[in-house]
Amino acid sequence: MAHNLLTEVYIFVLAVFVGFQLISKVPSVLHTPLMSATNAIHGIILVGAIALAATVHGALDVGISVAAVFLATLNVVGGYVVTDRILGMFKKKSAERPTE
């Protein structure tokens, strides 16, 4: 890990800058979906959980990796579905509403 550490720190620092630039342009109207979307994005930990599951042996470690996969999947799927639902409600005035 020490070998790549500096490159990884580069990546991290640059990504933080990109993140600050991108996120500061999101209007406050969209802050809730922004939060639930980024919430889903950190569910990317799922790939770490799967990688772990493939490399460990022994009941304890397998149990840990299975639990991690479960939590991460819940995070990913729940996060995207809920963001999609929220964003589906944002409509412009010009969009004709069905008459009630």
Add this chain to the structure above:
Amino acid sequence: MDMLLQVGYLITAILFILGVMRLRSPATAKSGNLVAASGMAVAFIVTLIRYHSFSWLWIGLALVLGAVAGGYAARKVRMTAMPQMVALFNGMGGGAAALVSIGELHSEWIHGVSSAAASITALLTVLIGSISFTGSLLAFSKLQEWVRGRPITFPGQKIVNAVLLVIVLIFGVDMIVSGGIHALPLLALYILLSALTGLLLVLPIGGADMPVVISLLNALTGLAAAATGFLLSNNVLIIAGALVGASGTILTQQMSRAMNRPIHNIVFGAFGQIAPGAAGVEAGGGGVVQSATVDDVATMLAYSRSVVIVPGYGLAVARAQQEVRQLTEKLSERGVTVRFGIHPVAGRMPGHMNVLLAEAEVPYDQLYEMDAINPQFPQTDVVLVIGANDVTNPAARNQPSSPLYGMPILNVDQAKRVVVLKRGMSPGFAGIDNPLYTNPKTSMLFGDAKASLDHVIRALDEV
């Protein structure tokens, strides 16, 4: 194989960034979410191709159960309950990051291959991830009202937190120096204490401060994901974690600025502990409160050219979003321009009020953020304040003695007339008098917001 993995992760990182870029406008946001989701799908697929030597039964079961539970909860949740849903999903992510690091560290210990650098990142992730996990679960329970939402404090709380953190750090250093499979009980204790720290941090934080706490926990989970990326030498985890960390940090800053409270004040000082008596002494000032009738309000609204509605969380508590939308439509039919002025903390999480109004089919082009609506107030005929209090308090602008002084507010007192819909004359959440109510321009319409709006809508037909 590794080439495929790396290229796949690169595509994922690009799609994540493009997805977040599309979140800058409500018109493109929905597609942005899909772009980010497809990035996730790419990462998932290449990971499965590269790593497949796991128990398909167990992992498959975890995947299916997680997807079903997450999807079900996400479909069923009410929009008012969105803050606790987000807190819950956030906690799951933090918990997953902590588990992955625990598993990785344990497996390195078994094989006797752990390095100091790996131990540091692993233990850091366990600490942050566990705090995020239990902190989010407690925030969820508070918002769901399973646990008392008011701040829970006890004497010496800060000292207990500090001592706990020091113990955790000592354990951590010990494991970094002489880690190994023999240290397993210590690791278990470390996890337990980290989890306890998360609980103790959120315990003293009250309901109205939740927007800040949820943002902060979101940032922590992002950091935990990034730290796991360092541990596993996984670039996509680092990039995604950094994005989320940046987003959570920005939201935390904005929320605490909007509440006029530095972040350490929220985390380390329970709300409602503002020195009693500091507030309202001058504000009360013997002014006269004028109450209005429903017909007065309807007439005022009907004959104005531009109306700004200022909604607060009280609107959502009264479940009056539909009535607000109906009122908006009635007024629009009469040619009145109706806009909404939304304070950043009008809700239980950042942007919450916008979602609640969007759910009631208020078009998003009528929703204005504070900085956009404030210059408009002097040209506004009537401002309708519904279930909001402190965020309209002019003392924040002109009374240096007020605890709210310096807080950015909606300058509703600059409009020609103000109507405040309010249950009674009780002061706001922070217990601070609002001089707006005794302003000669202001009329109060007392009663439940939903019922009052309903009456105003009906009265409008007869104007």
